[in-house]
Amino acid sequence: MSVELDVFVGNTTIMDKEVYQLWLNGYTVNDAVKVRIEGGVMEECEASAEVLLSDTMDQYRTFQMCERLLHHPAKLANQLLFQIPPDRQAMLIERYYAFDDSFVREVLGKKLSKGTKKDLDDVSLKTGITLKSCRRQFDNFKRVFKVVEELKGPLVENIRQHFLLPDQLARDYAAIVFFANNRFETGKKKLLYLTFQDFAFCAGQLINNWTVGAVDNMMEDMDVDLDKEFLQDLKDLKILITDKDLLDQHKSLVCTALRGKTNVFNEMEANFKNLSRGLVNIAAKLINAKDVRDFFIDLVEKFIEPCRSDKWTSIDVNLYLTHYTNSAHILDTFKYYAVWTRYMGVIKSCILRMYHD
16 A cells, blocks of 8 residues: 655754743643644644644754753854754744743842742742743743853843843843842832832843942943942931031922922921931941842832822922932032932932832
């Protein structure tokens, strides 16, 4: 009995984007087949369940063989085992290093260690993300952290070059590395309203303004560690709240500028000294590692919550912080303008991002 077969031979590795995503999401082969059947692929391709199972298994094997190359993306372009066009290589890398915001929100600021990895079962249950996907994402964070922590030069650029990631994804990884290195607290109840993108924005502000790299972009660990000299200089700002004449003068200047421009002027005037003490004390304590970790909780407790309770809008907050920052430059005996501007620029940007009306 003769059998006719249609055979196609090619040298380009066939990779289905949908199947790749199912593999990344941690689906088993059988679960992936079910999803594909429900998506109508059998009717679309006129394929039997057996063929679909075989195709899915074959693609899963290909992805597993590619995975070791994806750990070092530059190797993907230079290997000869798989013929993968450049645009498909970029897709494989980007999707492999993509992560779920709900997952990263659970581990942000934690040490990327075995201890944290052991907790991924709980994270998987809480977020509904498969354990396999949680482990892939966590291992990616750890891999990027280990590579870039030893490199000189700009953090985002180092990540982009070594892992061939698109700009926004490289920036997000920079935020994850920065938070892991400085161990910022993000899990307290008062911070749960903040999204990963809120924190990533603030990380960008801190990296660009408060790290050693903000001054010298070829220093060791330049974008990972905060500038200790700058943090030491922040203690000089305490004169704004310890010198009564300076505090009163600052209040007078700010209130004069704000009068008639907001519906919460009375609250601004009444709370000026408490708010100023809060912001200046945050600055003065940042030389201590524990207070660096509590940076975001301090911003919420010392400034955001009091303003919220007095019904300030984000426009009010912007107006207040603008005049609060600028008025210090007019104070007679205040000399620390450069440090003040560097500090308050970041504080204002972070508070405005964190202040949800």
